[in-house]
Amino acid sequence: MSALRVDVWSDVVCPWCYIGKRRLETALDRFEHADEVEIHWHSFQLDPSHPKGRRRPVFETLAEKTGAPVAQVRAMTRQVTELAAAEGLTYDLERAVSVNTVDAHRLSHLAAAHGLGDRMHERLLRAHLGEGEIVDDPGTLVRLGAEVGVPEDEIRRMLDGDTYADAVQADIREARRYGATGVPYFVLNRAYGVSGAQPADTFLSALRTAHADAAPANR
Template identity: 85%
Template sequence: MSALRIDVWSDVVCPWCYIGKRRLEAALDRFEHTGEVEVHWHSFQLDPSHPKGERRPVFETLEQKTGAPPDQVRAMTRQVTELAAAEGLSYDLERAVSVNTIDAHRLSHLAAAHGLGDQMHERLLRAHLCEGETVDDPDTLVRLGTEIGVPEDEIVRTLNSDAYADAVRADFDEARRYGATGVPFFVLNRTYGLSGAQPAETFLSALRTAYADGGAAVRPPATLPSTFRR
């Protein structure tokens, strides 16, 4: 039996993505064959049109994007903050800063080349959602990357070039081929697709099904029922 492959498309500023990551991890903790699982993280941008270099508070961005009044936006963010807390995550969206995430994704690809893809994605999610870090700032990205073991000189070279830009765009293209319009988006063994921050029980059921069907022919992912959909 070959390893069970999980491909995950996610954005480092996506509150639902961090919740989905924790729920997947909870399912993997209960999965009978966790040692045979490989998780691969892929880039996705919730707002690719966000001007590079422009930074503004998340609440302001949400008000502009949704057209909702400030009190409604705060009620929405309180709800997602409470859901995150149930997964052990301490969101501080009052401090979160909306940015273009392309450089953060390029850093993630560099980290993946060093076998640190999961650690880098985790660190960037926590930085943005819990710590109020500005995740398009070069100095911040260098600090976050070196914290998890990515060589500083390679981070600087990457950020001062267009390294991994093609890999990031390839991730976007692959997500579109699967029909993903939002994140988090999960594909198991390139066969079974799940959209949204699914409950851990749903992930566990999908893991068991994908593992049992390990030799099945690749086909477009069948999206399972979604409780939380982005």
């Protein structure tokens, strides 16, 4: 039987993306045909205009964007931290640092070429959202990539050039063609779109629908 393809657009600094990833995984744990599912991670930048090399505490960045005081931003992010905890995730957004994520996404593409795309994306999300890691720092990216099994020498060569930069932009263009204006964004069998970090039950229903609709073609 053909695989059920799930394409996911996500940014490695996106709190809702990590929650959405966990909720999809929870749904897959309950999905009767989980062994047929292939997940493909795609790049998306929440703020592509963020200057490369600029590092700033997340709360300051959010305060500037929203026009709200830092104290109010802290209160706003407390809810997402609590929702993450309900999914077994530990956020420490006080330590999180805003950066341009293009190099982190290039690392994800390199990892995917080694069959490590899911593990790499997971590691980068945890690093930024829970550990205060600077995910545009070359040394940090080499270390995090090596942790999941990506060869260090390949990471260094990639970071020294522009390998996978075109792939990152191609992912973002594809997301726009699907109509995605934010992330996480999920597409099942290139036909069913699910926007946002929906409850696990919603993902499970979508998986079952996509599988049932594809079944006649697989007989």
